Amino acid sequence: MAKIKTSFFCQNCGAQSPKWLGKCPSCGEWNTFVEEVIQRETKRGYRMPDAGSRKPVRISEVTVDSQKRLDLHDQELNRVVGGGLVPGSVVLIGGEPGIGKSTLMLQVALQCEGLKVLYISGEESEQQIRMRSERIGMKQDECFILTETSTQTIFPFLEELQPGLVVVDSIQTLSTQVIESSAGSISQIRECTAELQKYSKITNTPVILIGHITKDGTIAGPKILEHMVDTVLQFEGDRNYGYRILRAVKNRFGSTSELGIYEMHDRGLREVSNPSEILLSHRDEPISGIAIAATIEGLRPMLIETQALVSSAAYGTPQRSSTGFDTRRLNMLLAVLEKRSGFRLGVKDVFLNIAGGIRVDEPAIDLAVVAAVLSSNEDVPISNKTCFAAEVGLSGEIRPVTRIEPRILEAEKLGFEQIFVSHYNLKGMDVKKFSIQVRPVKKIEDLWIALFR
Secondary structure (H helix, E strand, C coil), rough: CCCCCCEEECCCCCCCEEEHHHHHHHHCCCCEEEEECCCCCCCCCCCCCCCCCCCCCCHHHHHCCCCCCCCCCCCHHHHCCCCEEECCCCEEECCCCCCCHHHHHHHHHHHCCCCCCEEEEECCCHHHHHHHHHCCCCCCCCCEECCEEHHHHHHHHHHHHCCCEEEEHHHHEEEECCCCCCCCHHHHHHHHHHHHHHHHHHCCCCCEEECCEECCEEECCCCHHHHHHEEEEEECCCCCEEEEEEEEEEECCCCCCCCCEEEECCCCEEEECHHHHHHCCCCCCCCCEEEEEEEEEECEEEEEEEEEEEEHHHHHCEEEEECCCCCCHHHHHHHHHHHHCCCCCCCCCEEEEECCCCCCCCCCHHHHHHHHHHHHHCCCCCCCEEEEEECCCCCCCEEEEHHHHHHHHHHHHHCCCCEEHHHHHHHHCHHHHHHCCCECEEEEHHHHHHHHC
C-alpha cells in the first residue's frame, strides 16, 4: 500500500505548504491553512476521450469553427455572457445561499428546447428538482437530471448521453477519487474543476458551474478556480427587494460591464427587459431630495433614482452615509459644494440612497447626487419629469460623460421633459432632433439657478 501523503492548503487563496503555517505567505491571511490528504499514486481518475495528437501550427493556419454561440433563450443571461454561450466554455456562477442560483440554472435548462441538457445536482434529489420545475411551470423532455457527486460516475453518463449543455449544482459537492479528501476541500474543488474543464474543451460542450461564496462575498475555493474558468458571473441582490442582478466579473468572450436584472416571483425568476421600471418610484406628489440620473451599465442605458436627506447634525459630528454609492465620492461632492459653491453643508448630516437596492459606480450620476442634496437642503422638490447626466469636477465645473445620446433617448422614451447635461457634451450635436429639452450647464451655480430660482 502506498504511503498516504498530506499537505496543507490555504483556504483563502489555495497556496500549498508541506507544513502548517500561521500566516499564508501568498495572501497574508492568518490561520487559513488546513491539512488535507493527497494520494495520487494509488487511484486514477476517469480517462478522457483522446483529442488526437497536438503540434504547433501557425496562427494563420488555424481554422475558425463556424459554430455559433449557444442561445440560452434568456435575454438577460445572453447579454451578460456576451451574446450566448461559446461552445467549449466553462462558466462559474456564484451567489449567496437562497439568492436563486439553482432556480436560474434550472430555468435555463428547461428553456433550451431542442437541446439535450444534463443537470447534475449534488444538493437536491430528483423529486425536489421535479417539484421546483413544476413550481416554475416549465417542462422540457430533453432535460436530464443526475443526482451524483462522484466524477468517476458522472463522466461515463456524459460520454453516453453526449449533452449539448452541462449544469453542475454545485462544484463544492463534487469529489474525485484522485484526491483522498472530503468534498468541498481546496484540492477537491480544484481537481474536479480541472476534469470538467478538460471534458468541456475536448468535447466542445459548454459547462455551467454553480459555486458557493464565503462570508466575505467571494467564491469559495482557491482563487485559481476563477482563473481556470472562462467566465465568472456574480448573482446578487437584496433580500428586502424582489430583484436580482447578474454581473460578469470575468469574461473571456465578452464585456465585463454588462448587467442582467431579474425579478423573483413565486413561479421563478422573471427577466426585466426595462430596468427603469423597477429603479424609479411612482408617487402622486413631488418630494424634495429626489433626483433621477441617466446612467449606462454595459450597453444598456437606464434611469435610476437617487434619494438624499440633509438635516442638522444632532450629535455634534455630522454624519455621512450612503447606500449604493461610494461614500468617499459623496464626501468629495459635498466638499465641492462647500468650497466652490458656498453651500454650508459641513455642519449637517447627509444621507444618500440609490433606490432599487443596486450599486452604481459611474461618474455620470454625480450631477443627480448634487441635485438631490441641494433639493433636500432647500426643501424644494425637483420635477419628476427632470433627469441628469453629467460628472462634477473638483473645481465645480460640470464635466461631459460618454455616450450621451443613448442616455437622452432613454429619458425621452420614458416620458421625461428635460435633461441636464454638460455644456461640453453638446459640441457638434443637433439637439433639435430630440423631443426632450436638453439643458446644458457649465457650473453647479447654473444648475442651482435653473432648479431653485
